[in-house]
Amino acid sequence: MATSHRQATPPALAHALSAAARGLAVIPLSRRKLPALRSPHHDDPAHPPCHGECGRLGHGVHDASADPARVRALFAAAPWATGYGIACGLPPHHLIGVDLDTKPGTDSPAALRALAVRHEFTIPATVVVLTPSGGRHLWLTGPPDVAVPNSAGRLAPGIDIRGAGGYLVGPGSRGTRGTYATAPGTGRLRPAPCPPALLRLLLPPPPRPSRAHSASDGAALLHFVRTAHEGERNSRLFWAACRAWEQGVGAALAGPLLDAARDAGLPEPEARATLGSAARRVGG
Structure with a gap:
């Protein structure tokens, strides 16, 4: 044989x-x-x-x-x-993961429903992955020119966000507590676009305009980006770039901010994309 x-x-x-x-x-x-x-x-x-x-x-x-x-x-x-x-965050899907955890004393699905009512959006039919602990991951897609930062509990208790630089555990994976599985009826779906109102909640708030600006403001923004830790580099760069544009020095600080982001360990393509997103959002 x-x-x-x-x-x-x-x-x-x-x-x-x-x-x-x-x-x-x-x-x-x-x-x-x-x-x-x-x-x-x-x-x-x-x-x-x-x-x-x-x-x-x-x-x-x-x-x-x-x-x-x-x-x-x-x-x-x-x-x-x-x-x-x-x-997450990579083409072609630019995936955004909404992680509804099952922490004691929290009801993350109810918190998400409350946010949807308050901000007038609806979670579309999309891929849902069930976790061994009883939680669920919702797969959404974002615009190609927007870097959604990772966060834990910022949106609401028990809701974590996986964005640029983060990852989701894929269905079929085995962990210490069991196997991840696609929720019935969602496996053949494509990840749905993130509702614009929810996307706005996931991005850092635009900085408040300041009346007086000085060279020290730019130095502070560069220091803020340069000292970022892994997992917050994109969000810090986006916030700093938005502030620079609000202050009218976005174009002048674009190069120094790119250098600061690279010093912090952010790959240049990601940094350029984040700077471009801030310029389009605030600079017009």
């Missing part, structure tokens, strides 16, 4: 490849929902952390890809992976 030398595709990889076929960029995750590949800079103090410019794997969401060959290479480097993460 002839034997096949083909190996069965591990479940996590199979689900990840299926997501990649829909244009979703993915990375392998461990059972703890963390990136499965360790940073190549962890024990290398001579080389500061980067976002993949070094060419090695292990840069978290910055490794994410929808290319099947790249996805297979990622999972080959992490054969222990039991799940996959879907990067």
Whole structure:
């Protein structure tokens, strides 16, 4: 009897490849929902952390890809992976994740319904992923020129947002508490556009105009961006750029703000996109 030398595709990889076929960029995750590949800079103090410019794997969401060959290479480097993460904010979907958690004393679905009534929007039919803990992830899409920041509980208690630089655990992933699954009837849907009223709530508030501006204002904005930590770089840059445009110095500070964002570790393409979004929103 002839034997096949083909190996069965591990479940996590199979689900990840299926997501990649829909244009979703993915990375392998461990059972703890963390990136499965360790940073190549962890024990290398001579080389500061980067976002993949070094060419090695292990840069978290910055490794994410929808290319099947790249996805297979990622999972080959992490054969222990039991799940996959879907990067948010990337083309073509510019995914935004609304994470309705199940924390004690909170009712996140009710909080979202209350926000919808107060701000007059409706959550459209979209992909919904059920989490092992009883929560749910709503998949929405955003405009290509808007960088939605990640946040935890800012919108309402128990509601976390996954935007640019963040990721969602994909359906079919296995974690320490069970398996993530697509809610019945939503698996064949495309992620729906985020309602404009909800999108406004997800973005940092525009800064208040200031009557008097000085060179120290610009220095403060640059310091604010340069000292940003991972997970807040995009939102800080967007806020600072909006303030610069409000002050009438947006064009003059665009270059210095880009340099400050790069110093903070934000990739230049992301920084340029965020600056452009701020200019369109405030600068006209």
